[in-house]
Amino acid sequence: MVTASRLLKAVAGGLEAFWGIPLLGGLIIFGTGWAPLMFMLAVHIIGLVLAMSSRTSKAGHLLGIITSIIGIIPIVGMIMHMITALVLIIETVRGK
Numbered sequence: 001m002v003t004a005s006r007l008l009k010a011v012a013g014g015l016e017a018f019w020g021i022p023l024l025g026g027l028i029i030f031g032t033g034w035a036p037l038m039f040m041l042a043v044h045i046i047g048l049v050l051a052m053s054s055r056t057s058k059a060g061h062l063l064g065i066i067t068s069i070i071g072i073i074p075i076v077g078m079i080m081h082m083i084t085a086l087v088l089i090i091e092t093v094r095g096k
Helices: 006-019 026-029 035-054 059-070 074-094
Strands: none
Touching: 006 026, 006 035, 006 059, 006 074, 026 035, 026 074, 035 059, 059 074
16 A cells, blocks of 8 residues: 555655766756755655654655755765665665
8 A cells, every 4th residue: 555655755765866866966956056955855854744644764754854954065965865765765665
């Protein structure tokens, strides 16, 4: 059964993977004045609330919140987006 929490983890994981693409993700983030980071911060906060209400793993969304905050640092942000994407995708597949 697909819950809202699990679906949001999958979508957020895909978006994080996209933002982690070297050069492309950074160019889009810089070009839009870091708006995607603010959008992802909101997505992860909503995801955290859903994860708490469905009693599933919160780690991916907590990491996503941290990533959204420190994502303004070019190389560090890219690496953090990749790590966050991996954690969220693993959580989605495991169903935790």
